[in-house]
Amino acid sequence: xxxxxxxxxxxxxxxxxxxxxxxxxxxxxxxxxxxxxxxxxxxxxxxxxxxxxxxxxxxxxxxxxxxxxxxxxxxxxxxxxxxxxxxxxxxxxxxxxxxxxxxxxxxxxxxxxxxxxxxxxxxxxxxxxxxxxxxxxxxxxxxxxxxxxxxxxxxxxxxxxxxxxxxxxxxxxxxxxxxxxxxxxxxxxxxxxxxxxxxxxxxxxxxxxxxxxxxxxxxxxxxxxxxxxxxxxxxxxxxxxxxxxxxxxxxxxxxxxxxxxxxxxxxxxxxxxxxxxxxxxxxxxxxxxxxxxxxxxxxxxxxxxxxxxxxxxxxxxxxxxxxxxxxxxxxxxxxxxxxxxxxxxxxxxxxxxxxxxxxxxxxxxxxxxxxxxxxxxxxxxxxxxxxxxxxxxxxxxxx
Ligand code: CTP
Ligand code: MG
Numbered sequence: 129x130x131x132x133x134x135x136x137x138x139x140x141x142x143x144x145x146x147x148x149x150x151x152x153x154x155x156x157x158x159x160x161x162x163x164x165x166x167x168x169x170x171x172x173x174x175x176x177x178x179x180x181x182x183x184x185x186x187x188x189x190x191x192x193x194x195x196x197x198x199x200x201x202x203x204x205x206x207x208x209x210x211x212x213x214x215x216x217x218x219x220x221x222x223x224x225x226x227x228x229x230x231x232x233x234x235x236x237x238x239x240x241x242x243x244x245x246x247x248x249x250x251x252x253x254x255x256x257x258x259x260x261x262x263x264x265x266x267x268x269x270x271x272x273x274x275x276x277x278x279x280x281x282x283x284x285x286x287x288x289x290x291x292x293x294x295x296x297x298x299x300x301x302x303x304x305x306x307x308x309x310x311x312x313x314x315x316x317x318x319x320x321x322x323x324x325x326x327x328x329x330x331x332x333x334x335x336x337x338x339x340x341x342x343x344x345x346x347x348x349x350x351x352x353x354x355x356x357x358x359x360x361x362x363x364x365x366x367x368x369x370x371x372x373x374x375x376x377x378x379x380x381x382x383x384x385x386x387x388x389x390x391x392x393x394x395x396x397x398x399x400x401x402x403x404x405x406x407x408x409x410x411x412x413x414x415x416x417x418x419x420x421x422x423x424x425x426x427x428x429x430x431x432x433x434x435x436x437x438x439x440x441x442x443x444x445x446x447x448x449x450x451x452x453x454x455x456x457x458x459x460x461x462x463x464x465x466x467x468x469x470x471x472x473x474x475x476x477x478x479x480x481x482x483x484x485x486x487x488x489x490x491x492x493x494x495x496x497x498x499x500x501x502x503x504x505x506x507x508x509x510x511x512x513x514x515x516x517x518x519x520x521x522x523x524x525x526x527x
Contacts, residue, residue: 130206130231134224134236143345159192164243176206190210221321265320376418376419379512392411414486460491482496
């Protein structure tokens with residue numbers, strides 16, 4: 129028995145508003161395309177896999193698909209091909225279908241957007257096909273009350289009884305030749321393949337779907353999938369969803385002619401730190417970490433020596449500016465951790481006051497720790513001070 133799986137991944141993901149087509153958006157460190165192919169490795173049938181990719185994305189699609197399917201576990205994958213999609217889902221399926229091997233008994237059609245659909249669902253569809261059902265779709269019970277509504281938003285009839293309704297998912301499976309016949313007959317666009325199959329008179333059987341088969345449509349769907357699947361939050365450039373992390377490091381020489389400002393606090397009777405501004409390594413490292421987390425460049429890019437208006441400005445003023453940039457870009461700080469590295473001053477006695485003030489400024493928990501380098505290096509020799517910071521930021525909608 130040979131099975132062909134068409135993965136339709138050619139949509140642009142307009143509603144997701146990501147910087148790349150939907151199938152290439154990351155979720156927990158992997159693209160949706162990689163996620164949606166992974167469950168195929170759990171099927172024990174010879175498989176032909178056809179990925180339908182957006183125009184211009186065929187090569188990345190093939191590279192990603194091979195990275196999943198050419199692994200040791202994929203002894204059943206006999207062929208992989210990538211084809212350019214069309215203007216509608218129906219057209220994309222047609223283009224995939226054109227590549228299905230004549231030898232295939234069954235064809236599964238799967239939305240890349242249903243990235244976490246488990247192997248079990250694929251298996252249920254295949255089992256029902258093998259039992260002789262010519263068309264099989266995974267279906268979930270409907271939780272909302274569904275009413276017919278016309279375009280003027282008038283409710284036109286009573287609610288359908290929920291028990292008689294189902295929410296349709298993918299993969300949808302069909303006997304190969306019957307599906308070809310249905311697509312040959314079909315004119316127009318349909319939102320799924322069962323509609324095409326039924327239009328040609330084909331019988332369609334429902335099997336249980338899965339909540340993880342949720343289709344990623346809007347940005348918040350990515351957050352739901354992360355929670356459902358317990359995967360690490362998406363590290364999405366542009367902040368589609370999830371938590372983003374940034375690192376900042378700063379080092380300054382001690383300068384006995386200046387007063388010391390550290391973590392926004394003034395220290396008396398100790399040498400200060402040299403620098404374009406007040407040399408506050410703690411606040412500089414924090415600012416860099418926050419900018420980095422939001423992919424907004426670094427301190428130098430915004431407040432560098434080529435910006436004379438920032439000469440002598442307090443570091444907390446720069447941090448406020450940076451927080452404004454984050455806000456404009458759609459991010460809010462979630463937490464910041466800083467380690468100050470120098471022989472003096474000791475952080476312990478001022479930690480509580482410093483953390484409280486910085487947390488208030490940032491609007492999220494800030495923790496400051498201190499350490500020495502055991503007499504080694506520039507900080508150990510007492511020539512200067514350093515700080516390393518890590519910041520987490522989240523899109524506004526998550527806070
Ligand atoms: N799809 C496709 N070719 C198209 C349109 C959609 O292959 N021309 C695929 C999508 O990649 C997705 C599935 O069909 O895996 C379901 O479509 P949908 O969720 O609507 O995705 P998009 O069309 O990408 O999203 P949007 O409608 O928000 O633009
Ligand atoms: Mg669409």
